[in-house]
Amino acid sequence: MNLSMKNFMTFRNLVYDRCGINFESKKIYFVKKRLISRMEALEIATVEDYLRYLKFRDPKRTEFQELLNLLTTNETYMFREFDQLAVFAEDCLEEVCEKKKKLGNNQIRIWCAGCSTGEEAYTLAIILMEMLEPLSDWNIKITATDIDTKVLSMAQKGEYSSRAVKDVPDEYLEQYLRITGGSFAVKSIVKKHITFTHLNLMDTNQLKSAGLFDFVFCRNVLIYFDEASRKEVVSQFYEHLDPGGFVFLGHSESIGRISSSFTLRKMGGMIMYQKN
């Protein structure tokens, strides 16, 4: 199959406009491989025909979703970026809990945006279960969202390989996961705190119903966006945070340049963004 730069750019723009993911020209072979796979599945012979199919014969975007599921990068594992999670557990959570206690509010709401196969959301639930005392005093709700429908169904199952749990401390592994054969299944006491939902971060209509959160975790997602999409998404995080709430990004991501609305907080060598 021949994928000209012109056709690549048409695909690139379609994906960018619909979901903010920005494929640079060096990604042409990565994209081409995934296009071939979808074209074979649909028995479509030319790129031009596949483009037409996506634009005019896919009103519910079911085929676009299939393609997108192949184009997203879903790398993740439990307790990823451990040092940052330690700051969340020991500093930020305590700060927010103190504020909530004063207000007589016992709800902790977390939005795990770009949750992939679910490991990050389960990690956050385990941390809350360990840190909140007594746990029964608190009402925990973690909303975990992703644009990729395939990873979301894996997240709902919550069954992982040894690679996904390699950084889980042994005592948590025993307490919160069931080991069956070679795989590790998250126990229902953890699962019950999380709702997995399909959500496109670039779809502001869909985001309207998201509600207010104390913490937004959006780690290793914005690296796939360009500055304009990042700006849009970060302004949504601001809208959906309670005053005093925090945003956590991946270690190679920052919002310093794209939003001055947040207060930059440095704790334990980590940078967090807080809404005043």
Ligand SMILES: C[S@@+](CC[C@H](N)C(=O)[O-])C[C@H]1O[C@@H](n2cnc3c(N)ncnc32)[C@H](O)[C@@H]1O
């Ligand atoms: C590399 S994973 C990050 C997983 C996890 N947050 C972590 O740090 O381990 C990036 C995820 O972002 C999701 N994603 C990309 N663009 C998105 C969008 N526009 N809306 C929602 N999720 C998106 C992808 O589907 C993918 O699962």
